[in-house]
Amino acid sequence: MQATTLGRGGPAVSRAGLGLMGMSWLYGQADDDESIATIRAAIDAGITLLDTGDFYGMGHNEMLLARALQPVPRDSVFIQVKFGGQRDPAGNFVGYDASPAAVKTSLAYSLRRLGTDYVDLYQPARLDPTVPIEETVGAIGELADAGYVRYIGLSEMGAETIRRANAARPVTALQIEYSLMSRGIEAQILPAVRELGMGVTAYGVLSRGLLNPATARPGGPGDQRGRFPRFRGENLTRNLALVNALDEVARQKGVTAAQLAFAWVCSRGTDIVPLIGTKRRDRLAEAVAGLDLTLSPDELAAIEAAVPAGAVAGERYDQRQLQDLDSERSG
Numbered sequence: 660m661q662a663t664t665l666g667r668g669g670p671a672v673s674r675a676g677l678g679l680m681g682m683s684w685l686y687g688q689a690d691d692d693e694s695i696a697t698i699r700a701a702i703d704a705g706i707t708l709l710d711t712g713d714f715y716g717m718g719h720n721e722m723l724l725a726r727a728l729q730p731v732p733r734d735s736v737f738i739q740v741k742f743g744g745q746r747d748p749a750g751n752f753v754g755y756d757a758s759p760a761a762v763k764t765s766l767a768y769s770l771r772r773l774g775t776d777y778v779d780l781y782q783p784a785r786l787d788p789t790v791p792i793e794e795t796v797g798a799i800g801e802l803a804d805a806g807y808v809r810y811i812g813l814s815e816m817g818a819e820t821i822r823r824a825n826a827a828r829p830v831t832a833l834q835i836e837y838s839l840m841s842r843g844i845e846a847q848i849l850p851a852v853r854e855l856g857m858g859v860t861a862y863g864v865l866s867r868g869l870l871n872p873a874t875a876r877p878g879g880p881g882d883q884r885g886r887f888p889r890f891r892g893e894n895l896t897r898n899l900a901l902v903n904a905l906d907e908v909a910r911q912k913g914v915t916a917a918q919l920a921f922a923w924v925c926s927r928g929t930d931i932v933p934l935i936g937t938k939r940r941d942r943l944a945e946a947v948a949g950l951d952l953t954l955s956p957d958e959l960a961a962i963e964a965a966v967p968a969g970a971v972a973g974e975r976y977d978q979r980q981l982q983d984l985d986s987e988r989s990g
């Protein structure tokens with residue numbers, strides 16, 4: 660596994676990270692033993708960056724990570740945590756809170772669940788429209804001053820908010836969706852992040868499994884992907900045609916479509932750290948193999964002809980969720 664830094668002069672991390680969300684929520688039934696084996700296999704493969712959120716399974720994800728890390732030296736991994744999503748006991752989202760008090764309370768509970776006394780990077784999952792971003796990162800900064808947090812991150816925020824946040828406290832990385840099917844950050848957000856010397860942790864590299872023919876159709880217990888516009892009706896039909904075209908390019912190279920999707924994100928710059936979002940060891944191995952692929956100019960052109968920028972059918976979130984995305988408003 661190659662290494663990179665998260666932003667200019669930032670912390671050293673592995674070339675790709677492991678995203679743990681699907682181990683607790685959204686992408687079908689997970690098996691805790693297989694999830695733990697996947698986290699440990701990722702670490703064995705050289706992955707150091709582990710991405711979780713306190714609302715992923717309402718604490719389950721963090722407690723699962725704590726179990727997986729029991730035999731692992733704390734300083735050998737880079738744990739990043741998202742916070743802010745508020746949920747009721749039934750699991751419904753009931754709001755968003757990134758006020759200073761919520762920042763501090765949320766971190767305190769995360770540290771307990773994770774069984775650690777610091778997190779490496781702490782990031783609000785969304786912009787709280789009722790709280791100036793300066794106050795949110797200011798509160799994280801106070802936690803950093805006290806040694807509970809090492810670096811500050813942001814998630815799904817637009818260029819203007821990113822600049823304001825970074826002016827208040829140095830921000831190390833932005834987490835945002837980026838893939839062959841989601842290239843919206845290229846216009847304004849990525850140039851701003853690069854100008855400021857931040858890194859990117861890219862999620863949705865497979866557009867939630869769409870870019871692997873084996874997982875492109877939602878279904879099965881606990882698989883809630885059917886709620887996303889790209890997986891619905893005519894959109895899905897059109898998107899499957901793009902996936903099949905990518906699969907054809909992959910076959911000619913003797914690799915898989917998912918591997919090309921990871922290799923393509925890697926080809927966009929070492930400042931972009933793709934997150935691998937699987938809960939299974941076999942798919943982890945598939946993704947990791949894709950990180951090392953070298954793509955020739957002809958191969959890059961063939962990939963982009965198979966899945967042209969802007970060709971995807973459907974937004975990346977439904978209309979209500981899009982309203983929560985500062986990145987879509989001001990990006």
Ligand SMILES: NC(=O)c1ccc[n+]([C@@H]2O[C@H](COP(=O)([O-])OP(=O)(O)OC[C@H]3O[C@@H](n4cnc5c(N)ncnc54)[C@H](OP(=O)(O)O)[C@@H]3O)[C@@H](O)[C@H]2O)c1
Nearest residue numbers: 678679680686862863864865866867868936937938942946
């Ligand atoms: N900041 C945010 O707003 C935000 C939003 C979403 C996610 N995230 C983070 O990003 C991480 C990545 O999640 P994602 O949805 O963005 O990931 P993704 O890679 O776009 O999709 C993951 C889905 O693809 C499937 N898959 C099929 N082949 C795969 C392969 N070879 N490697 C990996 N997955 C494969 C997985 O199924 P199996 O698990 O069955 O293999 C899973 O259902 C999450 O775990 C989370 O940490 C952040």
